[in-house]
Amino acid sequence: MDSQLKKGLLEICVLSAVNEEASYGYKIMNTLSRVVDISESTLYTILKRLEANNCLTTRTQAENGRLRKYYIITPSGQAKIDEFVQCADEFNKIIEFIDERRKL
Amino acid sequence: MNTRKEWFDSLKKYICSLPESEQRKAIDYYNEIFEDKYESGMSESEIILSFPSPAEAAKSIIDEYNQEQPFRYKSNFDGVSDVYIGKENNYSAITSDVDYGDLQIYPTPDDKLTVTFSSDAHYEISDGNGILHIEKHEGIKTFISRRSLVRVFVPTIYLCSYTLKTKAGKIELNGISGEDFKANTGAGAVTLNNANFAEADLYSSAGKILVSDSTFRELKVKTDAGSCDVINSQTEILNSAVSTGKVKIDEVSATELITKNTAGATELKKIRAKYININSDVGAVTGEIIGDKSEYTVKASMGLGSCNLSDCTGSTGKTLTVQSTLGRINLKFI
Numbered sequence: 001m002d003s004q005l006k007k008g009l010l011e012i013c014v015l016s017a018v019n020e021e022a023s024y025g026y027k028i029m030n031t032l033s034r035v036v037d038i039s040e041s042t043l044y045t046i047l048k049r050l051e052a053n054n055c056l057t058t059r060t061q062a063e064n065g066r067l068r069k070y071y072i073i074t075p076s077g078q079a080k081i082d083e084f085v086q087c088a089d090e091f092n093k094i095i096e097f098i099d100e101r102r103k104l
Numbered sequence: 105m106n107t108r109k110e111w112f113d114s115l116k117k118y119i120c121s122l123p124e125s126e127q128r129k130a131i132d133y134y135n136e137i138f139e140d141k142y143e144s145g146m147s148e149s150e151i152i153l154s155f156p157s158p159a160e161a162a163k164s165i166i167d168e169y170n171q172e173q174p175f176r177y178k179s180n181f182d183g184v185s186d187v188y189i190g191k192e193n194n195y196s197a198i199t200s201d202v203d204y205g206d207l208q209i210y211p212t213p214d215d216k217l218t219v220t221f222s223s224d225a226h227y228e229i230s231d232g233n234g235i236l237h238i239e240k241h242e243g244i245k246t247f248i249s250r251r252s253l254v255r256v257f258v259p260t261i262y263l264c265s266y267t268l269k270t271k272a273g274k275i276e277l278n279g280i281s282g283e284d285f286k287a288n289t290g291a292g293a294v295t296l297n298n299a300n301f302a303e304a305d306l307y308s309s310a311g312k313i314l315v316s317d318s319t320f321r322e323l324k325v326k327t328d329a330g331s332c333d334v335i336n337s338q339t340e341i342l343n344s345a346v347s348t349g350k351v352k353i354d355e356v357s358a359t360e361l362i363t364k365n366t367a368g369a370t371e372l373k374k375i376r377a378k379y380i381n382i383n384s385d386v387g388a389v390t391g392e393i394i395g396d397k398s399e400y401t402v403k404a405s406m407g408l409g410s411c412n413l414s415d416c417t418g419s420t421g422k423t424l425t426v427q428s429t430l431g432r433i434n435l436k437f438i
Contacts, residue, residue: 026140041156041164044133048168
């Protein structure tokens with residue numbers, strides 16, 4: 001898949017994975033593994049970008065004698081999910097259209 | 105690459121050029137995932153196998169870091185700062201399009217490519233396909249009257265090509281080696297000192313070009329109304345063209361030296377060259393050639409101009425061709 005398009009979708013996936021409650025790297029990967037294969041290095045760049053764009057904040061806390069970094073969604077992260085959901089209809093129409101033309 | 109230590113040591117080596125805090129972030133991230141996978145029951149070697157290779161991991165870390173830089177400098181920029189770009193092998197070319205600012209390029213002793221801004225203007229740096237672009241935003245008119253400076257520090261063994269443009273600013277290169285160099289300035293100045301390029305192509309419309317203590321395979325200099333000096337340098341081919349300005353070539357050794365002078369003045373001093381071709385329309389050419397006249401086969405073709413040389417057949421395969429329509433040519437052998 002086109003890497004920019006995929007990255008954009010993965011960003012929404014990662015935001016959704018932390019939407020209910022704060023989560024950490026490995027857990028996010030596991031949550032997403034149900035829908036999409038995401039490598040450690042891809043997740044790293046996505047988390048970093050989302051943090052830089054203020055869609056996520058982080059909190060580091062000690063657990064089982066080691067540090068764990070939690071990612072927390074921000075209002076602008078939530079707005080990003082909402083925006084995507086609002087466009088979902090349009091996406092579906094685009095996919096339908098592409099599929100239709102493919103069968104012609 | 106089987107153990108945790110090997111994997112992390114290797115990653116650290118790949119990303120050692122990044123700022124400390126960036127390295128820390130990346131190492132912490134992978135450490136945490138390692139621990140989590142270990143706690144979930146995977147063995148050390150299984151985890152390493154599931155990880156990307158250290159090189160792949162490093163590439164995405166460095167790429168992401170580099171991408172953040174232009175983002176930061178796209179925002180309103182005021183003051184003095186610098187930005188670390190990446191390792192030298194990330195880039196094969198530097199281009200600039202700086203309208204009214206000055207641009208200086210220097211070698212740097214460390215392995216890092218750095219851009220320093222000293223400016224009250226808005227610059228944008230961006231990269232793609234191994235090319236680093238430095239541009240000035242058109243922006244607000246009042247910025248134009250003010251000066252701004254961009255300094256680029258390049259690793260010493262940085263083989264790359266440079267294409268630098270400025271309308272009214274100065275371009276300066278000091279101690280830089282590269283494949284090819286193109287400079288284009290309107291009313292500004294181009295200065296090359298202690299440079300080493302396979303090919304250099306310098307053009308100034310009304311400005312000043314100065315080349316000194318440098319080595320080239322092929323050097324082309326062209327000025328319309330400006331001046332051009334090439335001093336104490338070596339090149340296989342030197343091609344100079346001047347319209348109404350002034351060209352001075354001093355202590356230069358070349359295999360082939362071609363100067364074309366329309367209405368300007370060309371001054372040659374202490375020239376060593378096997379093939380010399382001097383062409384002047386209405387301007388004056390004066391010069392000194394190291395050697396004896398008998399070494400050269402001289403062909404002088406004069407219109408209404410004057411020339412102090414007569415045709416002769418030399419003995420060593422060196423040729424000197426002079427052509428003038430209305431100009432004066434005065435050469436002597438020293």
